[in-house]
Amino acid sequence: xxxxxxxxxxxxxxxxxxxxxxxxxxxxxxxxxxxxxxxxxxxxxxxxxxxxxxxxxxxxxxxxxxxxxxxxxxxxxxxxxxxxxxxxxxxxxxxxxxxxxxxxxxxxxxxxxxxxxxxxxxxxxxxxxxxxxxxxxxxxxxxxxxxxxxxxxxxxxxxxxxxxxxxxxxxxxxxxxxxxxxxxxxxxxxxxxxxxxxxxxxxxxxxxxxxxxxxxxxxxxxxxxxxxxxxxxxxxxxxxxxxxxxxxxxxxxxxxxxxxxxxxxxxxxxxxxxxxxxxxxxxxxxxxxxxxxxxxxxxxxxxxxxxxxxxxxxxxxxxxxxxxxxxxxxxxxxxxxxxxxxxxxxxxxxxxxxxxxxxxxxxxxxxxxxxxxxxxxxxxxxxxxxxxxxxxxxxxxxxxxxxxxxxxxxxxxxxxxxxxxxxxxxxxxxxxxxxxxxxxxxxxxxxxxxxxxxxxxxxxxxxxxxxxxxxxxxxxxxxxxx
Numbered sequence: 001x002x003x004x005x006x007x008x009x010x011x012x013x014x015x016x017x018x019x020x021x022x023x024x025x026x027x028x029x030x031x032x033x034x035x036x037x038x039x040x041x042x043x044x045x046x047x048x049x050x051x052x053x054x055x056x057x058x059x060x061x062x063x064x065x066x067x068x069x070x071x072x073x074x075x076x077x078x079x080x081x082x083x084x085x086x087x088x089x090x091x092x093x094x095x096x097x098x099x100x101x102x103x104x105x106x107x108x109x110x111x112x113x114x115x116x117x118x119x120x121x122x123x124x125x126x127x128x129x130x131x132x133x134x135x136x137x138x139x140x141x142x143x144x145x146x147x148x149x150x151x152x153x154x155x156x157x158x159x160x161x162x163x164x165x166x167x168x169x170x171x172x173x174x175x176x177x178x179x180x181x182x183x184x185x186x187x188x189x190x191x192x193x194x195x196x197x198x199x200x201x202x203x204x205x206x207x208x209x210x211x212x213x214x215x216x217x218x219x220x221x222x223x224x225x226x227x228x229x230x231x232x233x234x235x236x237x238x239x240x241x242x243x244x245x246x247x248x249x250x251x252x253x254x255x256x257x258x259x260x261x262x263x264x265x266x267x268x269x270x271x272x273x274x275x276x277x278x279x280x281x282x283x284x285x286x287x288x289x290x291x292x293x294x295x296x297x298x299x300x301x302x303x304x305x306x307x308x309x310x311x312x313x314x315x316x317x318x319x320x321x322x323x324x325x326x327x328x329x330x331x332x333x334x335x336x337x338x339x340x341x342x343x344x345x346x347x348x349x350x351x352x353x354x355x356x357x358x359x360x361x362x363x364x365x366x367x368x369x370x371x372x373x374x375x376x377x378x379x380x381x382x383x384x385x386x387x388x389x390x391x392x393x394x395x396x397x398x399x400x401x402x403x404x405x406x407x408x409x410x411x412x413x414x415x416x417x418x419x420x421x422x423x424x425x426x427x428x429x430x431x432x433x434x435x436x437x438x439x440x441x442x443x444x445x446x447x448x449x450x451x452x453x454x455x456x457x458x459x460x461x462x463x464x465x466x467x468x469x470x471x472x473x474x475x476x477x478x479x480x481x482x
Contacts, residue, residue: 004031004038005095006088010189013042013209016055017202022048027211029186032098032330033320033365039096041185044208046219049177052206056148056175057225059203064145064173068123071171075119077198082112082159082191089190093158094321097184098329098366099284101321111159113448114464118167121469125172137481143473145173146251147227150220152213152241153188154233155181155332156287162188164452164463165230166195166205172472174228175204177220182211183332221245228472229253232289235412235457253461253471255289255453257386258414261407262292263429265400266300267421269441274308276443277392280417282316282370283444285328286390287336289458290415290437290445294383295394296403302396306355306374309392313370314356320365330366331389337366340389344371347380347393357390378406386412400429408434414454415445436462 005011012019022042031038042048063071082089090104099107127142149169153161162178169176180188192207210216220226221244228251231241235256245252262280264273280292297305321329331337337360344358357371371391376383382393397403407416417439420426430438436454439445446452451465461471 005186006092009039009092009186010193011039011041011186012189013044013048014189014192014196014205014207015048015052016206017196022209024210024212027182029096029183030333031095032332033322035334035365039186041189041209043212044210044216046215048208049216049219050223052177052208053148053220053223053225055203055206056177059201060145060148060175063170063175063201063204066173068125071173072119072122074195074199075115075122075167075170078195079112079115079119081194081198082108082115085194089159089187091322092190093184093187094329096186097155097158098321098332100326100329101324102327103284104321107157107160110446110448111157111163114160114163114167117448117464118171118469121168121466122171125469125473137479140478140480141475142478143475146472146474147174148225149174149176149228149230149472150217150226151176151178152217152229152231152233153178153180155183156284158184158187159191161232162191164448164468166191168463168469169228169472170200170204172469174472177206177208177226179208179210179213179216182209182213185209217241218244221248221250224248227251230471231255238459253463254459255463256414256457256459257412258289258291258293258454258458259384259386259410259412260290260293260415260417260435261403261433262295262417263400263403263407263419264295264297264301264305265403265418265420265425265429266298267425268301268419269421270301270305270308272441273305273419274312276417276419276439276441277309278312279443280439281392282313282328282390285331287332287388289386291388292392292417292443293387294407295392296397296406297394298400298403299396299398302394306372306394309394310355310372313372313392316370318361318367318369328370328390331368332366334366336388337368340368340387340391343381343385343387344373344391347373347376347382350377350380352376352380352382352393384410400425404429404432411457412454413456414458415439417443
């Protein structure tokens, strides 16, 4: 097929330092703005996966023995290359994923920062030495890379979800096999080329592409050379992967789904709350695990907040992600778009009111208008399910206790947002929320220097921050005396 991607974009897999095709043919990547093909990439088979794991396993000892400063410099050069190519990367992400260029540029900056952050953390891997309480011996510990890491990334942040895993893995001394989402493989292939250019040795970074991931991942988790699994995606798939990883007790990190409450108390600055809501809800068109999912607004201010939010949502310009004027791009595919539309329809049918949006536009591509729904029942689909789209359901709460009780009434616990004019009150609410991250009077929580992750069924472990590298390190303890 005729490729529509920018010149120089890799469309082959990277295994052991070489670009190669797959053993199972090729599959097509679509532009969600039009539904038309933009490129085709290899469909890897299990034999390709085995080659990638073998390459990573062969490269692992040498990379682990590489000086931490040298490993850090590879990541630092990758940061600089990503930064210098921000426009090209942003355009590619907008093309294959549909996000606006504004969001895509922000993601490139955010994604590159993981390479810079972990380039600095590479030289801070330490151990301890202390005397045993009995005085009989010394307790010496040191850290070692866990080994070959299998990295599984989603389509919604194709650059950042990859760098958030590759950065700490390489900094720790692990080699990796990355399997990107089938909807957005091109960004991952560009990142692989950047890391190779930055000096990552052959076999340290391998990328396999497929639209049939189940058999590949299952084969990888059966392979005794794979020592680490890091997955970002849905809770349902996460449960399945944990069951598969259990057979060999594979070290696993999970960043899973969310159902983020956005709590607006009656003393909040409503203009600031709406501004934060637009960021927390509409970043990436609502297709984010951290997206505000339920707006829990205290009764005295619910009508005013709903009115202000509806005005802001209705004003968004809908269009292709690659158009500079676009503020809200398409959803990733028709299945995702139709699922969101069905949730809205079911909730409205049960008595809720769509104030704005709730429309699938009559145009090519996978679009859904920015939507605000009020009078939402607490047991409706919009209140209980992760929406993953540009829909803001508003639920009235009586007070902060009511808001906290409903916010915590879910198996998920990734992110929450709280708006209050009182720091004391806001922090009191934050402390009682069962989540891994809270934005207090802020609509954005993600930061490469902060620990990212959830509680309950939203995941295991943390990515980013000082904690992010720990997932790729094992601790060895030596008992000795002198």
